[in-house]
Amino acid sequence: EDGYDVWLRYRPLPAAAQARVWAQARSLVHAEPASPTLQAAVAELKRGVAGLTGHEPKVARQPTAGALMLVTPATAPAGVALPWGELGAEGYALRSLTLQGRAVTLIAACTDRGLLYGSFAWLRAAQTGADLAALNQQSTPKVALRLLNHWDNLDRTVERGYAGASIWDWWKLPDLVDARYTDYARANASLGVNGTVLNNVNAKAESLTAPFLAKAAAVANVLRPYGIKVWLSARFSAPKDLGGLPTADPLDPAVRAWWKAKADEIYRAIPDFGGFLVKANSEGQPGPQDYGRTHADGANLLAEALRPHGGQVMWRAFVYAPDTGDRAMQGYAEFQPLDGRFAPNVIVQVKNGAVDFQPREPFHPLFGAMPKTPLALELQITKEYLGFSTHLVYLGPLFEEVLRADTRRQPQGATVAQQVTAIAGVANIGTDRSWCGSQFDCANWYAFGRLAWDADLSAEAVAREWVQQTFTTAPGAVRTLTALMATSREAVVDYMTPLGLHHLMGTGHHHGPAPWVNDLERADWNPTYFHRAGRDGIGFDRTPTGSNAVAQYAPEWAARLSRPESTPEDWLLWFHHLPWDHRMASGRTLWAELIARYDRGEARVAEMRAQWAAVRADIDPARHAEVAAYLAVQAAEARWWRDACVAYFQSVSGLPLPAGTRPPERTLQAYKALRFNFAPGRGG
Numbered sequence: 001e002d003g004y005d006v007w008l009r010y011r012p013l014p015a016a017a018q019a020r021v022w023a024q025a026r027s028l029v030h031a032e033p034a035s036p037t038l039q040a041a042v043a044e045l046k047r048g049v050a051g052l053t054g055h056e057p058k059v060a061r062q063p064t065a066g067a068l069m070l071v072t073p074a075t076a077p078a079g080v081a082l083p084w085g086e087l088g089a090e091g092y093a094l095r096s097l098t099l100q101g102r103a104v105t106l107i108a109a110c111t112d113r114g115l116l117y118g119s120f121a122w123l124r125a126a127q128t129g130a131d132l133a134a135l136n137q138q139s140t141p142k143v144a145l146r147l148l149n150h151w152d153n154l155d156r157t158v159e160r161g162y163a164g165a166s167i168w169d170w171w172k173l174p175d176l177v178d179a180r181y182t183d184y185a186r187a188n189a190s191l192g193v194n195g196t197v198l199n200n201v202n203a204k205a206e207s208l209t210a211p212f213l214a215k216a217a218a219v220a221n222v223l224r225p226y227g228i229k230v231w232l233s234a235r236f237s238a239p240k241d242l243g244g245l246p247t248a249d250p251l252d253p254a255v256r257a258w259w260k261a262k263a264d265e266i267y268r269a270i271p272d273f274g275g276f277l278v279k280a281n282s283e284g285q286p287g288p289q290d291y292g293r294t295h296a297d298g299a300n301l302l303a304e305a306l307r308p309h310g311g312q313v314m315w316r317a318f319v320y321a322p323d324t325g326d327r328a329m330q331g332y333a334e335f336q337p338l339d340g341r342f343a344p345n346v347i348v349q350v351k352n353g354a355v356d357f358q359p360r361e362p363f364h365p366l367f368g369a370m371p372k373t374p375l376a377l378e379l380q381i382t383k384e385y386l387g388f389s390t391h392l393v394y395l396g397p398l399f400e401e402v403l404r405a406d407t408r409r410q411p412q413g414a415t416v417a418q419q420v421t422a423i424a425g426v427a428n429i430g431t432d433r434s435w436c437g438s439q440f441d442c443a444n445w446y447a448f449g450r451l452a453w454d455a456d457l458s459a460e461a462v463a464r465e466w467v468q469q470t471f472t473t474a475p476g477a478v479r480t481l482t483a484l485m486a487t488s489r490e491a492v493v494d495y496m497t498p499l500g501l502h503h504l505m506g507t508g509h510h511h512g513p514a515p516w517v518n519d520l521e522r523a524d525w526n527p528t529y530f531h532r533a534g535r536d537g538i539g540f541d542r543t544p545t546g547s548n549a550v551a552q553y554a555p556e557w558a559a560r561l562s563r564p565e566s567t568p569e570d571w572l573l574w575f576h577h578l579p580w581d582h583r584m585a586s587g588r589t590l591w592a593e594l595i596a597r598y599d600r601g602e603a604r605v606a607e608m609r610a611q612w613a614a615v616r617a618d619i620d621p622a623r624h625a626e627v628a629a630y631l632a633v634q635a636a637e638a639r640w641w642r643d644a645c646v647a648y649f650q651s652v653s654g655l656p657l658p659a660g661t662r663p664p665e666r667t668l669q670a671y672k673a674l675r676f677n678f679a680p681g682r683g684g
């Protein structure tokens with residue numbers, strides 16, 4: 001066991017469970033000839049049932065007792081009522097029923113893609129102990145586009161990648177097509193991911209040249225049967241870089257003609273190409289503002305070229321202008337006024353929070369604030385700011401928190417999940433044998449896909465089913481591991497950035513604590529800019545007496561967030577600058593509470609180690625030892641975070657440590673002196 005099989009391990013079930021699964025999957029009935037997608041579904045069912053039970057189901061023409069039947073409206077048995085109208089192009093239903101006296105199971109969908117998703121759902125049910133003789137499930141995704149964003153460079157380095165090199169072997173493609181691409185497609189299809197952006201948002205124009213399009217087309221050919229469309233990040237200056245034009249001005253007719261010809265060329269190579277993802281006028285990337293044009297002008301230029309082919313543009317709202325005096329306000333300030341100015345096939349892609357993938361951020365104020373513009377939610381699966389792949393942090397609760405956040409933009413039905421037409425996750429996948437850099441990081445890929453498909457699932461239920469498929473079905477161990485995962489995100493918030501603090505990480509690589517840094521090229525990259533700690537207190541005043549970022553939220557939120565008493569404590573220092581003796585809900589002063597949170601984070605990691613030790617008998621030795629070693633690193637680093645932050649904040653507050661507090665192990669100077677010149681970071 002090395003993790004390669006992720007949650008599609010299909011290892012033999014306990015004997016009684018094997019018999020129950022085999023009784024419902026003795027044969028497979030499906031339409032002939034089968035499309036590549038249907039073939040993929042059937043192959044997965046055979047592989048899964050064979051692995052779980054030791055018997056491979058035979059394909060049959062007619063249903064016998066214990067048949068699994070994959071049916072569409074054209075092939076469903078007469079007289080069986082199924083909710084076709086509700087299933088759409090991707091949904092499926094699983095039904096146990098009796099047909100001419102024989103007990104069978106229907107996997108029903110309007111399309112072969114729905115059958116593929118339904119087949120994976122049936123396999124999930126088989127592995128998580130569902131009663132396969134009495135199935136009655138139905139599921140349809142509410143968010144149309146569910147994409148991975150690879151920040152993979154053409155030289156195979158991965159920006160913010162902690163799992164080895166890029167899985168896309170651009171050098172050998174298109175002639176050599178790694179079998180791993182098929183396993184990648186299977187894993188994503190099992191979650192319902194239906195698109196993938198192959199290259200980094202910090203894009204090279206070369207990704208749009210004919211040789212690279214041929215390589216992307218070879219990947220697309222592998223992913224297509226699994227319902228996954230290929231997308232590419234596009235560099236806005238490509239007409240200059242590749243086309244030799246003097247400008248990339250979006251209103252220039254030659255530039256428009258260049259993109260149109262480029263789109264035509266792409267669709268000749270990849271007929272179902274998804275579209276472009278664009279990072280423009282941000283962190284050195286070119287964009288329409290270089291020519292005095294707006295983000296809408298830029299996005300509409302690409303949209304116009306893609307439109308005849310049905311392609312879409314995902315235009316990112318992660319920008320640094322206009323200078324509002326508050327980093328957290330820039331995306332909204334730039335994009336909200338453009339609502340209504342985007343072409344219909346443009347989707348504005350917004351990070352979950354207004355700063356940058358922190359352990360905890362309030363939801364981005366753009367959600368719900370651009371009613372005329374489709375929005376995408378961008379989540380980060382790779383843990384750039386949460387301890388890389390070394391720390392065990394299950395992101396399900398973070399994803400759940402933002403998906404369920406109620407923007408209050410409409411009287412009802414205004415959660416972030418209800419406001420978006422797409423969900424994108426910055427991938428954590430690489431050539432590492434276990435794909436994601438650590439066993440538990442695969443849970444974040446899993447949770448991303450499952451919650452993007454159905455935001456109403458609970459992060460805890462998703463953790464449970466992941467454990468059952470990935471590690472063990474032993475009930476005690478499943479309970480312990482689900483509990484471990486459930487608290488892991490709160491642990492990292494506590495030992496890194498409690499109470500709404502943010503961006504205290506080391507410069508550039510974002511590894512480790514550096515709350516003291518105050519000399520970066522941009523003021524709003526400095527940790528001191530974000531925490532604003534001094535003798536008088538700590539926190540960023542974003543109320544009307546400060547930057548007034550609260551005004552970017554719906555009035556109800558703006559009012560709530562303007563007062564410390566009505567601000568959720570977890571967000572307190574995001575919105576308020578408060579004196580050290582401010583009284584907290586616990587009765588402690590803010591100073592004492594801050595330290596208590598750091599202590600709690602460290603203690604939680606110790607508890608996670610104990611929980612992992614307790615399930616040792618239920619986990620294979622190789623993976624158990626690997627995770628235990630990672631947890632030891634995490635424990636040491638949680639202590640480092642806690643100690644360095646306590647030492648620093650004490651130097652600023654000038655206050656004594658509350659009675660009974662363990663003093664930091666080392667001096668502040670010692671923490672400041674640490675250097676990590678080879679930490680993974682930007683790549684490229």
Ligand code: BDP
Binds near residue numbers: 160357384
């Ligand atoms: C930041 C990353 C940087 C990305 C940027 C982005 O540090 O590597 O390029 O976001 O999202 O979080 O464009």
